[in-house]
Amino acid sequence: MEHLWAPWRMAYINADGENPKGCIFCIKAQEDRDEENLLLYRGERCFVLMNLFPYNNGHLMIAPYAHVPDIEHLDTETLTEMMLTAQKSLAALHAALHPDGFNMGINQGAGAGAGIADHVHFHVVPRWNGDTNFMPVIADIKVMPDFLQNTYRQLKPHFS
Numbered sequence: 001m002e003h004l005w006a007p008w009r010m011a012y013i014n015a016d017g018e019n020p021k022g023c024i025f026c027i028k029a030q031e032d033r034d035e036e037n038l039l040l041y042r043g044e045r046c047f048v049l050m051n052l053f054p055y056n057n058g059h060l061m062i063a064p065y066a067h068v069p070d071i072e073h074l075d076t077e078t079l080t081e082m083m084l085t086a087q088k089s090l091a092a093l094h095a096a097l098h099p100d101g102f103n104m105g106i107n108q109g110a111g112a113g114a115g116i117a118d119h120v121h122f123h124v125v126p127r128w129n130g131d132t133n134f135m136p137v138i139a140d141i142k143v144m145p146d147f148l149q150n151t152y153r154q155l156k157p158h159f160s
Contacts, residue, residue, distance in 0.1 A: 025063040025119045038152050041159040045078040046085055048159065050148055055125050057146055058097045061090050065122040070108050070120050083103055089124045092158035099126035
């Protein structure tokens with residue numbers, strides 16, 4: 001029998017579904033704990049942080065400081081900075097993790113699959129040729145190849 005060893009998952013299992021009160025994007029942006037919060041970059045109008053429940057290793061989210069539900073409520077300057085920050089994120093991911101491609105986009109609204117529907121954010125998910133395996137199909141499990149903190153340490157210098 002093969003075993004999948006993933007001790008970092010215990011933090012999620014022991015959380016008992018407890019979520020912080022308020023918007024996670026607003027909370028993390030206001031705190032001065034960037035490394036602990038996996039916040040990689042702070043711009044004038046938006047910031048980059050790693051997803052705690054990533055689709056893939058290096059999954060980033062770009063969020064505006066403005067707490068709005070959709071891009072229709074963002075001004076041109078914020079939208080522009082978000083896309084320029086997406087370019088910066090791609091460059092950092094290329095330099096640190098060497099992916100073969102990316103999935104990028106916004107899930108706007110609960111009906112579109114937004115996990116946090118009241119604060120719009122842009123996903124950047126690195127992909128590698130051959131990164132698929134049987135685990136998501138057979139066991140409904142996504143295998144993450146590295147600790148979030150290790151990925152943070154690899155990416156952070158590329159956002160300086």
